[in-house]
Amino acid sequence: MAKKTNWKPKEGGKEYFKINRKVGMKLKDGVWVDDYKCFYGSCQSEAEQKYNDHMKSLQNNSISPKSCLGEVIDEWIDKVFKNCDLKNSTKVRYIRSYNAIFKESKAGKQLIGRPIGNITPLQIQDIYNNCNYCHSSIKAAHNLLVHFFKYADLNSICRNLTISLHVPKKPIKDSGIEEIEVWDDESLKKVIAALDGNTLRLLVVLAVNTGARFSELLALNYDDIRDGMLYITKQLANVADVNSEGEKKTELHIEETKTESSNRVIPLSDPVMAEVEKHKNLQTAEMEKHGYTTNYLFTTSNGTFYDRRNVAKSLNRLYKRIGVEHHKFHAYRHTFGTNLSRAGVPIEETSKLMGHSDISMTAKYYVYVDAERRRAAVDKIAGYSLDQTA
Numbered sequence: 001m002a003k004k005t006n007w008k009p010k011e012g013g014k015e016y017f018k019i020n021r022k023v024g025m026k027l028k029d030g031v032w033v034d035d036y037k038c039f040y041g042s043c044q045s046e047a048e049q050k051y052n053d054h055m056k057s058l059q060n061n062s063i064s065p066k067s068c069l070g071e072v073i074d075e076w077i078d079k080v081f082k083n084c085d086l087k088n089s090t091k092v093r094y095i096r097s098y099n100a101i102f103k104e105s106k107a108g109k110q111l112i113g114r115p116i117g118n119i120t121p122l123q124i125q126d127i128y129n130n131c132n133y134c135h136s137s138i139k140a141a142h143n144l145l146v147h148f149f150k151y152a153d154l155n156s157i158c159r160n161l162t163i164s165l166h167v168p169k170k171p172i173k174d175s176g177i178e179e180i181e182v183w184d185d186e187s188l189k190k191v192i193a194a195l196d197g198n199t200l201r202l203l204v205v206l207a208v209n210t211g212a213r214f215s216e217l218l219a220l221n222y223d224d225i226r227d228g229m230l231y232i233t234k235q236l237a238n239v240a241d242v243n244s245e246g247e248k249k250t251e252l253h254i255e256e257t258k259t260e261s262s263n264r265v266i267p268l269s270d271p272v273m274a275e276v277e278k279h280k281n282l283q284t285a286e287m288e289k290h291g292y293t294t295n296y297l298f299t300t301s302n303g304t305f306y307d308r309r310n311v312a313k314s315l316n317r318l319y320k321r322i323g324v325e326h327h328k329f330h331a332y333r334h335t336f337g338t339n340l341s342r343a344g345v346p347i348e349e350t351s352k353l354m355g356h357s358d359i360s361m362t363a364k365y366y367v368y369v370d371a372e373r374r375r376a377a378v379d380k381i382a383g384y385s386l387d388q389t390a
Helices: 044-060 069-079 088-103 106-112 121-130 135-154 185-194 200-210 214-218 270-290 308-322 330-342 347-354 359-385
Strands: 017-028 031-041 229-232 234-239 251-256 264-267
Touching: 017 044, 031 044, 069 088, 069 106, 069 135, 088 106, 088 135, 106 121, 121 135, 185 200, 185 308, 200 214, 200 229, 200 270, 200 308, 200 330, 214 234, 264 347, 330 347, 330 359, 347 359
Parallel strands: none
Antiparallel strands: 017 031, 229 264, 234 251
């Protein structure tokens, strides 16, 4: 009697019996979902036997509670995490932060060197509380552990130890004024005037009038400016390949913005739109002169993306030449947020315009402006009681 089959290759050939069975869990679009695998045999019983053999093999290779946590995580990173659907830059950031906090620090090494069955949430929390890394680095390492322990829990390796963990934030210094570096009006106008005829002029103008991050500005093309509005939906990333095994080689590529809240639409004033048109004419002349074409707003004279370090060097030389105080490029974004506060824009709207995921990140601009107003008020009060002409 012929064996029953249900599958045949498209190009013809031998027929098989095919079954599709759940074999575990996998990460897809940031969510753990059922992982299915197809098994083939000359009949149903043979396909079922191959499935049973596969599951038995997985059980034989299952992780023991005595397995070292660090070794298990390393294997998971290599076989599961590196192949998940997260952005490459996100995977690189998570892995680097995990390595720094757990593989390169004394306390971290001691923890991940213990058997996975002996680890407690409090031990991980102690690492978070006592390490000297910034909040964003701890958060990135924590996110990797969240993905790992969800996988471990779903596959009966160990329970999820991250459910009750908290990523601490370092206390804000004093009033928070020290955290903000902003341009004063006179110096800013001096910088922009000195950049007349330079393609960096629009980069500065957009930075201080939209609050866009450097990476977001470099990813802009002319299609992102429509009807007097700037649409920010992407960024230029410079990251290493997730499989580079610690190599320093990186490459530039366009990718989605950091978070969903980073996607935003910002109105452009008429003077800024005039600057865009002026820049376009300047760039068109450069393209004709050097023989390249691009739709991106900001490129070098041969059509490649700007390098952050080269831009910083150019601006630093300019600041020194015209005699203004040096500021990092991010100060233009801080200035935008501060000026919105000065203009009385509600903090909720400022948060949206700046693409903040948490309104507490926006509050520092209002703290800064309020402090300036209070300082002006007490200076005025001093005039009522002290002779300031002496």
